[in-house]
Amino acid sequence: MADKEAIRAASAKVPKPAERTFQYGTAGFRMKAFLLDSIVFRVGLLAALRSRKLNCQTIGIMITASHNPPEDNGVKLVDPMGEMLEESWEAYGTTLANAPSEEKLLEAYDKIVEECHIKLETKAKVVFARDTRSSGAHLISILIEALKATNTDYTDYKLLTTPQLHYITRCLNTKGSPYEYGEPTEQGYYQKVASSLKAAMQGRQFSGSVTVDCANGVGGPKLRELIKYLSSASEGGLEIKVVNDDVLTPERLNHQCGADFVKTNQRAPPSAHAVPMARCASLDGDADRIVYYFNDVDGTFRLLDGDRIATLAASFIGDLSRSAGLGEKLKVGVVQTAYANGASTAYVTQDLRLPVVCTNTGVKHLHHAATKFDVGVYFEANGHGTVVFSDLALKRLYKYQPQSPAQSTALEALRALTALINQTVGDALSDLLLVEVILAHKGWGPKEWDLTYTDLPNRLVRVEVADRSIFKAVDAERRLESPPGVQAQIDAAVGKFKNGRSFARASGTEDAVRVYAEAATRSETEDLAQKVATIVRQAGG
Numbered sequence: 001m002a003d004k005e006a007i008r009a010a011s012a013k014v015p016k017p018a019e020r021t022f023q024y025g026t027a028g029f030r031m032k033a034f035l036l037d038s039i040v041f042r043v044g045l046l047a048a049l050r051s052r053k054l055n056c057q058t059i060g061i062m063i064t065a066s067h068n069p070p071e072d073n074g075v076k077l078v079d080p081m082g083e084m085l086e087e088s089w090e091a092y093g094t095t096l097a098n099a100p101s102e103e104k105l106l107e108a109y110d111k112i113v114e115e116c117h118i119k120l121e122t123k124a125k126v127v128f129a130r131d132t133r134s135s136g137a138h139l140i141s142i143l144i145e146a147l148k149a150t151n152t153d154y155t156d157y158k159l160l161t162t163p164q165l166h167y168i169t170r171c172l173n174t175k176g177s178p179y180e181y182g183e184p185t186e187q188g189y190y191q192k193v194a195s196s197l198k199a200a201m202q203g204r205q206f207s208g209s210v211t212v213d214c215a216n217g218v219g220g221p222k223l224r225e226l227i228k229y230l231s232s233a234s235e236g237g238l239e240i241k242v243v244n245d246d247v248l249t250p251e252r253l254n255h256q257c258g259a260d261f262v263k264t265n266q267r268a269p270p271s272a273h274a275v276p277m278a279r280c281a282s283l284d285g286d287a288d289r290i291v292y293y294f295n296d297v298d299g300t301f302r303l304l305d306g307d308r309i310a311t312l313a314a315s316f317i318g319d320l321s322r323s324a325g326l327g328e329k330l331k332v333g334v335v336q337t338a339y340a341n342g343a344s345t346a347y348v349t350q351d352l353r354l355p356v357v358c359t360n361t362g363v364k365h366l367h368h369a370a371t372k373f374d375v376g377v378y379f380e381a382n383g384h385g386t387v388v389f390s391d392l393a394l395k396r397l398y399k400y401q402p403q404s405p406a407q408s409t410a411l412e413a414l415r416a417l418t419a420l421i422n423q424t425v426g427d428a429l430s431d432l433l434l435v436e437v438i439l440a441h442k443g444w445g446p447k448e449w450d451l452t453y454t455d456l457p458n459r460l461v462r463v464e465v466a467d468r469s470i471f472k473a474v475d476a477e478r479r480l481e482s483p484p485g486v487q488a489q490i491d492a493a494v495g496k497f498k499n500g501r502s503f504a505r506a507s508g509t510e511d512a513v514r515v516y517a518e519a520a521t522r523s524e525t526e527d528l529a530q531k532v533a534t535i536v537r538q539a540g541g
Contacts, residue, residue, distance in 0.1 A: 006149040007045065007109070008102045014038045014142055016100060024093035025508040026362035028076025028085075030065050033135035036073055040139045042096040043075045044126075044146025045109060050089060051124035051152065053116050054080060060169035062162050063130035063139050064286040067215070067260035070253040073135045075143075082170030082181075082424025084364040124152040127169060129160035131218040131286045134250040157186070161222050161287035163427030164189050170424050179391075186225075194229035196419035197433050202409065204440045209239035210279040212432065213269050215258030219287030219428060220245025226429055238436055244271055259284040259291045259383045259428075264460060267301050268293060279446050281435075283428040289383040290428035292435065294446040302450050306379035307344035309435060310334055312449060313387055314377045315352055316438045317417070321375070323410035325403055330393055333373035337361045338478045338503050339381040339460075339516055347453040358476040361505060363426065384426040387434075389418050413441075456499055458518040459529035465540030468506040471513050477505045483539045493531045497524050502532045513540060 014037040022029055022039060029039045040063070047059045060078030068074070077085040077093070085093070092112050099105035113120060126147055130136035140156065147154045157168060164186060171184035182192045214220035223242055231237030244257040254260065257269040259282045268274045269282065274295050281292045292304035314334050321330045333355045334348050340358075348356050357372075359365040363384060370376025374393040379385025389397070397415055402408040420437070422430040439449065465471070472482045480487040486504070494500040498520040504513050513536050517529035 003149060003151065004106060007146075008106060010145045010149045011038075011041060011102050011105055013145075014041045016098070022094065022097040024085075024090040024097065026084075026364060027066065027508060028062075028074055029093075029097065030068060030072060030074030032071060033065075033073035033133070033139070036075065036135075036139055037142055039097050040075050040142045041146045042099070042105065043077065043093065044143045044152075045150060046089070046093050046096055047077055047126045048124040048147065048150035048152040049092075049109070049112055049116070049118055050077065050079075050085070051126060052120065052122040053118045056123045056125055058125040058127055058169055058172045060165050061126060061128040061143060062165050062286075063128070063133075063136050063143070064162055065131075065133065066162070066286045066288065067254055067258060067284040070133060070250050070255075073133050073139060075139070078166050078169045080169065080173040082166040083367060084425075087364065124150065125172075126152050126154045127157060127165070127172065128154065129157040129165045131162070132159060132247040132250070133253065159218055159221070160186065161218050161427070161429065163288050163422050163425050163429070164222065166424040167422055167427075190226050190229040192419060193226060193430055193433065196416050197230065197437065200413055200416035200420050200437045201440060202413060205236060206233075206238045206436060206440050207443075207445065208279065209233070209241055210281060210432070210436060211241040211243060211272060211274065213243050213257050213262075213272050213280070213282040214245045214287070215254050215261075215283050215285050216244050216246045216249070216252040217254065217258070217283070217285035217287065218247065219283040219285075220247055222287065223283075223429060238433075243273075244269065254285050258282055259289045262291055262293060262303065263305060263382055266303060268295065277445065277447065279439075281432055284383070287428040288426045290431050291383040292446065292449075294450075296447070302446070303455075304446060304449060306381045306383040306385055307336070307341050307455075308449065308452075309383065309431065310336070310377050310379035310385060311344055311347055311352070311452060312438055313379075313434060314348060314354055315452075316441065317375055317377070317387065317414070318352060318354060320410045320414045320417075323406060324400070324414060325407045326396065326400060326411075326414075329374075329396055331374045333357065333370075333376055335359060335366045335369045335376060335378035337366065337380055338476055338505070341381065341455045341458055342499070342501055342518060343453050343456050351453070358478075360473075360477050362508065367425075379426075383428070383431075386423060386426050386431065387417070387421045388423050394418060456501075456518040456520070457522040457525040458516065459525050461515040461517075461529045461533045462507075463504075463513045463515055463533050463536045463540065465511060465513050465536070467540070468511050468513060470540070471504060471506040471536075473503070473505050478503045480504055486535060486539045489535045490532055493528060493535065497528050500524070500528055502528055504532060504536045
């Protein structure tokens with residue numbers, strides 16, 4: 001049972017910064033690390049309450065700021081099946097974070113207990129981990145104080161990628177059940193990925209190597225550890241060249257490297273040293289995003305982003321389903337956000353003939369929509385995504401009796417993919433291997449993959465504003481309903497460009513608005529992006 005006086009005393013050591021308002025968003029809480037002490041403590045309280053509400057199921061806590069600069073950090077909760085915190089509980093996180101005093105904090109705490117009918121005598125279990133940021137260890141020490149004050153059983157998994165913590169959380173909560181997901185350890189993660197990779201390859205050969213930029217984040221050491229479990233190149237395995245894996249120099253995290261750098265700047269990291277036609281990939285700081293790219297023979301940079309990964313995965317899974325004789329029994333669908341390139345949407349609907357659903361930005365929205373399909377493929381253009389197989393789809397895959405050797409081969413590959421893919425959340429390491437499996441099966445290099453459709457030129461511009469909350473979006477964040485009149489100005493600007501499309505969306509993590517634009521040519525795209533950015537800047541003050 002929680003000790004109110006222990007909570008009060010521990011909280012007093014980490015008071016809430018005055019005149020600051022915090023909000024639990026898609027990424028949990030994320031900001032300058034020096035502002036997080038009180039927030040991390042209160043997230044610890046929230047995790048204990050969540051576990052007790054769910055009858056001692058294990059809740060995960062990840063300390064990370066993903067692709068943000070090194071001086072930032074963040075904290076977010078992981079629900080029992082490895083999914084993001086249930087949306088209705090985000091408001092409780094916001095309330096606790098903003099309580100101005102210990103007295104008000106305990107009042108808010110008691111109100112959650114009352115509203116959610118939580119029995120405080122129920123045991124609570126929490127697991128947590130962090131990325132490589134220098135502020136992480138300090139924040140973990142504060143989190144532990146909150147868990148001790150609430151008499152919560154906890155396990156510190158030290159340094160992990162965000163997806164590894166999601167995986168472990170799900171494994172702990174499914175152990176011994178019909179839905180057992182795996183061994184709840186870091187080693188269990190590597191073993192599951194390695195064995196399923198071998199099964200999915202079905203004796204096929206990888207072509208050449210892949211160079212992986214790890215953003216100088218936690219993905220570097222974890223990828224190197226995973227490689228130890230994989231067959232070496234001399235044994236017919238994949239040759240993975242690891243670059244940007246310096247985690248001993250904190251200021252190098254995400255500096256001129258990583259998935260966000262590549263996507264935003266439309267060029268390879270300077271340290272990648274990419275030779276023409278070589279496959280390259282970049283992770284983000286906590287390894288839950290990945291984008292691919294290559295330099296063409298003439299030196300032209302070609303990005304293979306989340307849209308490309310989604311279409312590649314959907315195409316392959318759709319083909320395997322039909323080859324296995326399950327084409328009519330498995331509904332495969334693709335979930336995108338407004339950031340998806342218009343050409344990718346057309347390719348999925350017209351060429352692959354698969355349904356597409358557009359949702360608000362944020363993994364929780366995509367993941368939720370993906371679960372409506374038997375097999376839901378979701379990727380944000382930034383490279384964050386995965387594939388979700390419904391319980392019904394898994395039952396069909398494992399009960400189905402193939403009618404021919406060809407059906408049997410396709411069915412075995414599908415079953416292997418369900419284990420290779422981390423279905424809890426976007427996972428750069430498992431997504432990397434998924435892409436490599438598909439390219440090996442198809443006999444493709446990056447050029448063939450790139451030729452599946454032609455992206456419309458696109459541009460993403462970050463506009464700093466005084467208050468991002470005044471920018472309210474509707475229609476899956478493709479249109480602004482406020483400030484008044486701004487959308488009409490954007491529509492007028494878009495109407496002047498061939499194949500023009502643009503929208504503005506408030507960032508979920510910083511006081512900025514992100515402007516996306518696409519048009520028929522690169523110069524027109526740049527022109528449109530700057531016009532809409534100017535509209536937003538003027539409206540934002």
